[in-house]
Amino acid sequence: MDDNKILELLSQKEEQALREIENKYGVKLRRLALHFLGNEADAEECVNDVYFKAWNAVRKPESLSAWLMQICRYTAFGMIDRRTAQKRNAVLVELTAEMEQCIPDSSVQAEESELSGMLNAFLGTLPKEKRIMFVRRYWYGDSIAEIAEFFHCREGKIRTGLFRTRKKLEKFLKERGVSYERKEFAELHDGN
């Protein structure tokens, strides 16, 4: 079913909307949730929460797919925040550590909302291929192997590409005065 039609059904509180969303996006949403949460039970809980939030949302988006994925990511990260350090998914630990490399040492703090704007601006400067690699890694949480498979190239090329893009992001943020609150690695995963 066409996304516009699904949105229309959703706004009319028709249950068929949720069945259509499950049929069309269920697999992708579970996959995204699983990347960050690491187990199927939590991923299932996350996706159910997504449907609940989509049903109750007041404003409906222009892009159904991206909207659902964003809700899913928010929900997954919220579940992660409520977990103890022992239950942190190794993928998230790895991604967080990689993103640490992008944050320069300077003297001005930035709010997350402000950071989103900067990230959008940064992503707009990238060639399409590099942007997709970056988004697949740090938005979708894909492994290096998954990204390499899609691009039909060696994992080394993906790692190199991401490394260079992280360096560019670091420079981009530094030029905009974003700072880094240095913490020990262990502290980062205590939710502090």
Next chain:
Amino acid sequence: MNGKNLLNSMTEINPEYITEAEFPEVRMQQKKHKTMIRVISAVAAAAVMGVTAGAVSEVFNHRETVESFLSGDSREKLEEQELVSNYTTENEHFRMTMETILNDGFQLYMIATLEPLDEDAQNFLETYGVFGVDSEFHDTDTGELLERHGSAGFHTENGRNLMEFKFGFENLQSQSAEMTFSLRERDYPGQSYLMEGLTVPVDFISNLEVLEFQNEDGESVWLSPFEMYSHTQDCMTTQINRIYLVKNNGFSTEINDDFELSGLSTTGGASALHGEIAGEPYSYTTFDKIINIADYKAIEFKDMNSGEVRTYSLKSE
């Protein structure tokens, strides 16, 4: 603000970027028909990249560059064996296409085309023609400098420079690296900026088969598609030895006759390349063409003074 904040902030990026990066549904299915899925995925990948499907191909961007360094049907062999890289990196002055990266576990052998993009680069090529380029390899994950090597831009032809790199590595603890390039200021004053920012990803994982041949004393020689090497210093020296590759059908070819050897004259007067890697001696001879190593069952070294022949036979598994 920390890495977690940055990762969180990614959620609110432009929805168009999220959609742009969605993988096609075909990848969600079980891979029951690998070939078909690979074809479909390649088309889908090409569609995402905005290039014509079929441009995801396995022919060299610059076939003439490869053919200038490797003779016979080498270029075809590399294309058939999917050893085409075509990796492109550019700055505002040059575009470098790394045509192929061959790794037999002993050396890396790479061929590249360097094209000028502006007047500065064009003038440089016209002035220097053949020039020395320094390369550095930095670990992909840590950025640590692993190796530094020098090599030459081989010759300039039709406005492009054709380059050949051969590197042995001391310690390959890393899996992959970024290769960067520089021009020495003392040799090319005021020109060192021209190659800044050019980078090529390099895996240190072998992508070639290598065969080991052993003599009765247990000494080994290894044969790869682009070279042969040993861990003795004088093995490849043609002042001492005539070297024959013996085919499975019994016919043998003297290397000097059929192959032009890197670093050797055709009369065999010069020494083969040798040295030490990680404290171990080595010598090697690179070929001017890609060979099918499976065609050979033995390598013979005939001492030119004594006439003694040492035979290295294919080592059985």
